[in-house]
Amino acid sequence: MKAKARRIKEGIYKGIFTFLAFASLLFLVGITITLFLEGLPIFKEVKFLNFIFGKYWYPTYEPPEFGILPLILGSLWVTVGAVLICVPLGVGSALFINELAGRRLKAFLKPLIELLAGIPSIVYGLFGMVIVAPFLQKLLNLPVGLTAFTGSLILGIMATPTVCSISEDALSFVPRSFREASFAVGANRWQTLTRVVIPASASGISTGIMLGMSRAVGETMTVLMVCGGAAVIPRTFFQPVRPMTATIAAEMGETVMGSTHYHSLFAIGLILFLITLGFNIVAELISRRYRLKLGLGR
């Protein structure tokens, strides 16, 4: 009898967890479905290729134009600029913390960087708008301070702690024996670092870079505030741009539900979703491949 009651109790707990798990999965599936349901109708009115490669974004003109090439290029420029800053700085800092910092300094720097990774993006936006943009405008003698370059700079600094933190994790997983073997054959610290430690942790470092990049592509508030917001195809770095995320943020509030403009913003959201999906799949593939290569199969 007691055994039976116990079995029922077990069943109830399992039932509760199963229910809650599926409820949360339902929400997460819901996002994906909503994006498709609300985003795809745009292609009934605008051809897919015209949407992606259209050069003009005038959603409120008469007749409206829904070409998101300027927005895609805006995101691309800002992200490329940010990556050029955050990858060397982030990976370099991680190598410093891992290789050069003493025990104490490491115990201080590692949590500090992790903490700094949590600074809200709106704070970077404020700083960029009030301090960096006027400074760059004066320094480089530009007509406006809010440009793709300013955005890249701020985003790059913003993504650096993330890249650094994850890369350092990866570096710390390299077995000690790898270094010892390298020293034993006469390599010095720098050779060991560049030819043994970095290749051995390449998968983790590239995961960090991927995450840094996807943070830069998906960042909204900073680019909304410091990139200038002009939806034109950028010719130089020192020109205002309007990345995809900023477009959604700036225009969603004014759209009529169910209108073409509304659907076009969801379609941009869908594209962002697919881009991050792409980054994640690439990161996953890289880490699998290296794991196999190193014989650290899981």
Added chain:
Amino acid sequence: MNKKVTQNFGFGMLSLCIGITLFFLGTIIYFIFIRGFRVISWEFLTEVPKEAMTAGGVGPAIVGTLYLVIGAIVFALPLGIACAVYLTEYSPKNFAVNIIRMSINNLAGVPSIVFGLFGFGIFVKFFGFGVSALSGCLTLGILVLPQIISASQEALLAVPQSYREASLAVGATHWQTIKNIVLPAASPGILTGVILSIGRVAGETAPILFTAATFYTRGFPKSIFSEVMALPYHIYALMTEGTHHEEQTQIAYGCALILLVLVLGISAVAIIIRQRQRLTYE
């Protein structure tokens, strides 16, 4: 000789990297602190905005942010932890579960504005909650859900399999094992993950942009169906709306300082818990 020169040059570059990184981050925090500190006062923390946003305080924005964060956590925490427990302890280990795990990891990286879009389409419009604290809480909750699930899953997977086997071997049931052995062992890990995600939620602006936040409310939020002011949104609004640019910038610095202290404070708690945990293991 050459080897040595290369090494010194390389190490010099690495030191330069960390130097530049810390310099930039330090500068940002320094500016926010110096400029924000000037406007902080008891009145600033507790009063409502006055005279077209140029005077008074940001009390309702602080309260609004707390409401949104608490609401999001109340919604996402039970769901997230239960989902992680189910996936690691109950579900069969097969291809489908692997796919689910990968999708959750992927959702944790989806831009927050996309969650805002979803919240707007579903909660604000489809369910008709309007622009309200409720819509904002749910949107932020769904944003942290994947993060809570993956952090909890990681902590649960780190509990050695032998713990579970030992517990089952002495006759404990599956649930007793989870409750008495697995969850206590995983709880510091779960806690750090959860606290870190709370910190992130507090600073998020994009998801509440068109689901919950407004520039000005008369007094403090009254019900879950009313619009709320929130610190991160308030900074944005102060910088982009209104006419008194000079005064509004000062108030924005004050808000940024409060937000920074709030977010970094919450994250610091998580990081300290983890450091302690690491020390006990070592």
